[in-house]
Amino acid sequence: MTRKEIEESYRGLQLHICQALEEIDGQARFIEDPWTREEGGGGYTRTISNGRIFEKGGVAFSAVHGPVSEAMKKQLNLDGEYFFATGVSIVLHPKHPRHPIIHMNVRYFELDNGATYWFGGGIDLTPHYVDRTLAVDFHQQLKETSDQFSEAFYPKFKDWADRYFYLPHREESRGIGGVFFDHLDETCGLTKSQIFEYCMSLGHLFPKAYKHQVDSIQIMEVTEKELNWQAVRRGRYVEFNLLHDRGTKFGIYSGGRTESILMSMPPRANWEYNLELEEGSEEAETLAFLRKTHEFIK
Amino acid sequence: MTRKEIEESYRGLQLHICQALEEIDGQARFIEDPWTREEGGGGYTRTISNGRIFEKGGVAFSAVHGPVSEAMKKQLNLDGEYFFATGVSIVLHPKHPRHPIIHMNVRYFELDNGATYWFGGGIDLTPHYVDRTLAVDFHQQLKETSDQFSEAFYPKFKDWADRYFYLPHREESRGIGGVFFDHLDETCGLTKSQIFEYCMSLGHLFPKAYKHQVDSIQIMEVTEKELNWQAVRRGRYVEFNLLHDRGTKFGIYSGGRTESILMSMPPRANWEYNLELEEGSEEAETLAFLRKTHEFIK
Numbered sequence: 324m325t326r327k328e329i330e331e332s333y334r335g336l337q338l339h340i341c342q343a344l345e346e347i348d349g350q351a352r353f354i355e356d357p358w359t360r361e362e363g364g365g366g367y368t369r370t371i372s373n374g375r376i377f378e379k380g381g382v383a384f385s386a387v388h389g390p391v392s393e394a395m396k397k398q399l400n401l402d403g404e405y406f407f408a409t410g411v412s413i414v415l416h417p418k419h420p421r422h423p424i425i426h427m428n429v430r431y432f433e434l435d436n437g438a439t440y441w442f443g444g445g446i447d448l449t450p451h452y453v454d455r456t457l458a459v460d461f462h463q464q465l466k467e468t469s470d471q472f473s474e475a476f477y478p479k480f481k482d483w484a485d486r487y488f489y490l491p492h493r494e495e496s497r498g499i500g501g502v503f504f505d506h507l508d509e510t511c512g513l514t515k516s517q518i519f520e521y522c523m524s525l526g527h528l529f530p531k532a533y534k535h536q537v538d539s540i541q542i543m544e545v546t547e548k549e550l551n552w553q554a555v556r557r558g559r560y561v562e563f564n565l566l567h568d569r570g571t572k573f574g575i576y577s578g579g580r581t582e583s584i585l586m587s588m589p590p591r592a593n594w595e596y597n598l599e600l601e602e603g604s605e606e607a608e609t610l611a612f613l614r615k616t617h618e619f620i621k
Numbered sequence: 622m623t624r625k626e627i628e629e630s631y632r633g634l635q636l637h638i639c640q641a642l643e644e645i646d647g648q649a650r651f652i653e654d655p656w657t658r659e660e661g662g663g664g665y666t667r668t669i670s671n672g673r674i675f676e677k678g679g680v681a682f683s684a685v686h687g688p689v690s691e692a693m694k695k696q697l698n699l700d701g702e703y704f705f706a707t708g709v710s711i712v713l714h715p716k717h718p719r720h721p722i723i724h725m726n727v728r729y730f731e732l733d734n735g736a737t738y739w740f741g742g743g744i745d746l747t748p749h750y751v752d753r754t755l756a757v758d759f760h761q762q763l764k765e766t767s768d769q770f771s772e773a774f775y776p777k778f779k780d781w782a783d784r785y786f787y788l789p790h791r792e793e794s795r796g797i798g799g800v801f802f803d804h805l806d807e808t809c810g811l812t813k814s815q816i817f818e819y820c821m822s823l824g825h826l827f828p829k830a831y832k833h834q835v836d837s838i839q840i841m842e843v844t845e846k847e848l849n850w851q852a853v854r855r856g857r858y859v860e861f862n863l864l865h866d867r868g869t870k871f872g873i874y875s876g877g878r879t880e881s882i883l884m885s886m887p888p889r890a891n892w893e894y895n896l897e898l899e900e901g902s903e904e905a906e907t908l909a910f911l912r913k914t915h916e917f918i919k
Contacts, residue, residue: 356895370894370895372894379892379893379894381894491873492873492879492882492883493879554889558886561859561863561890562863562883565859565860565863565864566863566873575789575790575864581790581791582894582895584790585790585860585892586894588856588892589892590891590892590893591852591889591890591891591892592859592889592890592891592892593888593889593890594677594883594886594887594888594889594890595677595888596668596670596677596679596880596884597654597668597880
């Protein structure tokens with residue numbers, strides 16, 4: 324498993340996912356921006372906007388390398404001199420508030436030409452309104468895919484996602500979680516190729532999992548109330564990504580391409596001081612749901 | 622100069638500023654939320670919304686104290702066991718895109734009951750559209766107030782603001798800057814009382830400076846283009862506050878009150894992937910202006 328093979332597979336994964344998402348949308352197409360990084364490497368950022376389903380989203384591939392800068396050492400705790408990183412990152416903001424925001428990332432990281440390496444990744448779902456049945460379906464799909472590699476993965480990575488996608492200052496989860504893992508190497512009991520295959524399987528699951536959500540949600544004409552709540556939840560998404568997200572931090576501090584890193588930003592977000600929700604409303608119920616951790620699979 | 626005196630003066634300053642801002646707005650009134658912090662202290666958050674001039678804004682006072690937590694030590698580089706902090710923080714998002722966003726902060730910080738202390742603060746202006754004459758007026762006012770205390774202050778603190786209110790990932794200033802200072806104590810040549818008086822003078826200048834901007838700007842009926850650009854600039858404001866602002870970080874990591882810390886968020890912000898501006902447009906000119914550092918006073 325060379326870095327070149329991983330890089331090429333991830334680029335292929337990006338193209339596969341874009342095609343599948345275009346089919347789901349049925350209207351908008353991805354545009355591709357190639358870019359290069361002065362210190363080494365580059366990427367292809369693919370974005371979609373104003374679609375039937377997707378209001379704004381991106382599927383970014385990058386493969387970057389170069390010296391580990393002082394900023395990276397400090398901000399990212401990297402113990403090495405030269406890094407290589409490749410990955411696919413996705414955030415999709417749907418137009419309709421009843422459709423969920425979804426995020427996926429798979430990444431491979433090497434320090435000092437492979438002296439150390441690790442994989443990271445995950446998929447998580449952020450519904451503006453929580454549908455418990457669909458939340459279970461989503462977790463079930465993640466469990467099935469994970470179980471093919473190790474039965475230890477789903478429980479461990481689901482907990483990891485619960486901890487990672489949490490906004491302490493809001494005492495809220497970003498959404499219903501999913502799976503998240505980082506620094507995964509052979510010490511987990513799988514070979515490097517097997518971990519790589521797990522990442523690829525998650526990548527292939529991604530469009531299927533989102534299609535299942537969209538196909539299962541009955542859409543009515545959108546209301547002002549729904550749109551406002553969507554904008555509030557998108558505000559929380561912004562808070563998470565700029566305050567906490569490691570991928571965003573890595574991108575910013577490693578001198579990545581800003582437009583590619585911040586393609587995760589929603590098209591529109593609102594903040595209201597001390598927002599009050601009607602008791603018993605769907606919005607209040609969603610918020611109450613996000614304030615607890617849930618086991619979706621018993 | 623006891624901490625109690627400083628705390629009381631800052632609370633008085635908050636009330637003075639709110640009254641002056643209500644006069645500028647001529648319509649909306651501040652509402653006050655008192656809050657307490659479990660580990661010690663609390664504050665009064667005053668917010669204004671849906672006014673004639675101000676769409677959303679806040680003038681927050683707080684006086685908090687308690688043990689320096691591990692998170693604070695790590696995130697804020699604090700070398701002490703017990704802290705006290707009091708200050709006034711203001712962010713105002715005007716309704717009309719031709720009116721500028723403005724921010725002010727004065728703060729006093731003590732470690733270990735005064736074993737070390739310092740003042741920090743500043744005022745800076747973020748016009749959605751830059752008017753060069755009004756930018757000069759703003760800096761002139763800051764210089765005049767600062768010169769009364771030390772002629773070294775304005776040049777030093779203006780540069781500090783240029784460096785502080787900068788978004789490296791965008792290669793843009795947040796706005797036209799102003800003054801910014803931190804860790805100011807007797808080593809600057811002034812007594813503790815004099816530094817305190819400087820902070821108070823900046824506080825008193827604040828509503829006058831904003832009134833001068835509003836009074837000098839001719840408002841026409843707002844256009845969609847202006848509103849969209851305002852939402853984009855507000856997006857940059859969000860990026861600065863969540864990625865870089867020390868006050869926001871201090872608040873979040875010291876277990877402050879989230880609604881008070883994030884009252885700085887705009888009511889609405891937009892992000893567009895790879896936004897393209899019409900060559901020669903006012904928006905493109907503003908962006909070009911923000912990509913350079915300017916000396917406003919020769």
